[in-house]
Amino acid sequence: CGVFGVIGVADAANFVALGMHALQHRGQEAGGIIVHDTEKGFNSAHRFGYVRDNFTKASLMETLPGSLSIGHVRYSTAGSKAAVIRDVQPFFGEFSMGGAAIAHNGNLTNADQLRRELIEHGAIFQSSSDSECIIHLMARSFQKSHADRIADALRRVEGAFSVVAMTRTKLIGVRDPLGVRPLVLGRLGDNGYVLSSETCGLDIIGAEFVREIEPGEMVVIQDGKIQSSRPFGETGSRFCIFEHVYFSRPDSIIGGRSVYETRLQIGVELAREAPVEADLVCPVPDSGTPAAIGFSQESGIPFALGITRNQYMGRTFIEPTEHIRNMGVRLKLNVNKALIKGKRVILVDDSVVRGTTSRKIKEMILDAGAAEVHFRIASPPTAWPCFYGVDTPDREKLLAARMTEDEMRDWVGVDSLKFISLDGLYRAAGAAQGRNNACPQYCDACFSGEYPVAPSDQLAKGFEM
Ligand code: 5GP
Ligand code: SF4
Ligand code: MG
Structure with missing residues (x-):
């Protein structure tokens, strides 16, 4: 909110x-x-x-x-x-x-x-x-x-x-x-x-x-x-690190740091941690765009807008029901076939939650004739629900709670799928030494499972940390 x-x-x-x-x-x-x-x-x-x-x-x-x-x-x-x-x-x-x-x-x-x-x-x-x-x-x-x-x-x-x-x-x-x-x-x-x-x-x-x-x-x-x-x-x-990744607007300044700059740096870190040979780096619009720019800058692989977003749709995830969310991806995004055909494409998105978006986009990119599809994700695997104000689904619905990175790659059906490390994310957000595991600088519970405030209502309902 x-x-x-x-x-x-x-x-x-x-x-x-x-x-x-x-x-x-x-x-x-x-x-x-x-x-x-x-x-x-x-x-x-x-x-x-x-x-x-x-x-x-x-x-x-x-x-x-x-x-x-x-x-x-x-x-x-x-x-x-x-x-x-x-x-x-x-x-x-x-x-x-x-x-x-x-x-x-x-x-x-x-x-x-x-x-x-x-x-x-x-x-x-x-x-x-x-x-x-x-x-x-x-x-x-x-x-x-x-x-x-x-x-x-x-x-x-x-x-x-x-x-x-x-x-x-x-x-x-x-x-x-x-x-x-x-x-x-x-x-x-x-x-x-x-x-x-x-x-x-x-x-x-x-x-x-x-x-x-x-x-x-x-x-x-x-x-x-x-x-x-x-x-x-x-x-x-323990500020929410996901505000830097996705939730806040890129033109906002948080903790003296530009959100855009952090997202760009996430792309830079990703290109270092998970390089891959390819012809194009394309963002999944709009949330993947700054990270894709950073990935392109660091890797030297050209940045391209391979997917166009219909400006008149809202954010899919924020639509409250599963049904609307499933429809959402195609209503909102379309692949530029003329650009993608025959190319090895790196797609950069901010997060994988249920995996619905990545799987649909992969289909669309392959339909458009891409030679290879590589996903690079600007956050670590979302393996835990957020209880502090971001609407993540129950743990069973989170792809990363059920699968390893390789299993997710096969389930999505792409040539490679890599997430930024938690340390890489912290560095991008300005913590030069990475995550201080003894006393983390941010809330990152949705990635680490370390909840800075015990979610007592959830624990009472049987949620296991
Ligand atoms: P999925 O399709 O994997 O369930 O959701 C991932 C997509 O949802 C990403 O493209 C991301 O940009 C978008 N998204 C929108 N709102 C949120 C949110 O509140 N949390 C997360 N993790 N992703 C969101
Ligand atoms: Fe942000 Fe923490 Fe919620 Fe993740 S669990 S979205 S880091 S508040
Ligand atoms: Mg998105």
Whole structure:
């Protein structure tokens, strides 16, 4: 998901809509905006579909006046996969000290237990979302300010959260103790501040990047002033390495590093680790493109656009059902036959999850008359599910959980299939010495099976680490 918030500018909702549009790659199912205006109070709109199809309509934006606003773009990782508008954030609650709204990116790993406990104590849930627990936990806190109640609530939850919240007068941002999901702070105009999942959300509205919210940090912004605190005490840092590989936009800056540069370097590392003789290096668009450029640069094999993507389709993986996902590859991608015929082709993609994409693309490339097909994958084998906000399927459905690299090569049906090593990925992401196995710099649980936060709901359901 993507979260965004603005304080201290007229018509804040317009900026929030633009920020959400820039974060649309983080969630395409639905979006929501909440605003507060000193005269008109709180107002909100929650809609299915793209931001540009909903939140640019003057008639809708006129219902969202105010100088303080937050928004959320949704990608369902927890809660119902069916389209239910009640699951669309931000969520709002009335408290003794006034209303407050929250938008959450990430996944809470103890939400089932919390929900059960809260319902037993009288909470009435509106949605199937894990994030709603935060509102109910706030309601049960005895703290006097919203911010303290949010801190209380977040001390009870486990897992990954980047939260953007608002009250009548404050914009609040918090990152979980390990900072698994991103969140950045920007400045807008003389008095305005912005919180965004990624820096590309600042760029679109001309906001100036100030800094990242740190892992375990809470910021409370009011009247042009920022108060920072550490509600969880001293914490470490385990940012999601898959944000660098796939999830974030390539024009975003994370941890002082360009996502594009990291992806390019992944291609360079891959070309060193798994070289192969071939005529062309082709990306699987769009997510494989920067790595393919790096692979081509390092290997000297020409880069070519052998596969064209239909620009009017969304990301296949984000479509929530298996059926749509299966259709997706052909609806979205087509091979340039004139270019591919008779060639030995290296295809670079960001990841293999179920293997559906790779297998379909191999078919299309062979149909087009390729002489050889070699897959190079910009992440290590995805052998474990993510419980922190990326929608990976159950372990049994992950190709790499069931097969060795050679078995995957044969199952996909290509001449070779190689993944970048975990160390190679760390080097590409800026860790010169590779992964520090005693104390890894990133979360890489989907590749290593080392979960930095125990997924307690899953363990209770029988998941074995
Ligand atoms: P598969 O077809 O192997 O199940 O999925 C791999 C494809 O899904 C890749 O082309 C990758 O770009 C795409 N993808 C889209 N969203 C995600 C995501 O959230 N996680 C992963 N691992 N891959 C994704
Ligand atoms: Fe990111 Fe993988 Fe960790 Fe999930 S398990 S947070 S996708 S690195
Ligand atoms: Mg892809």
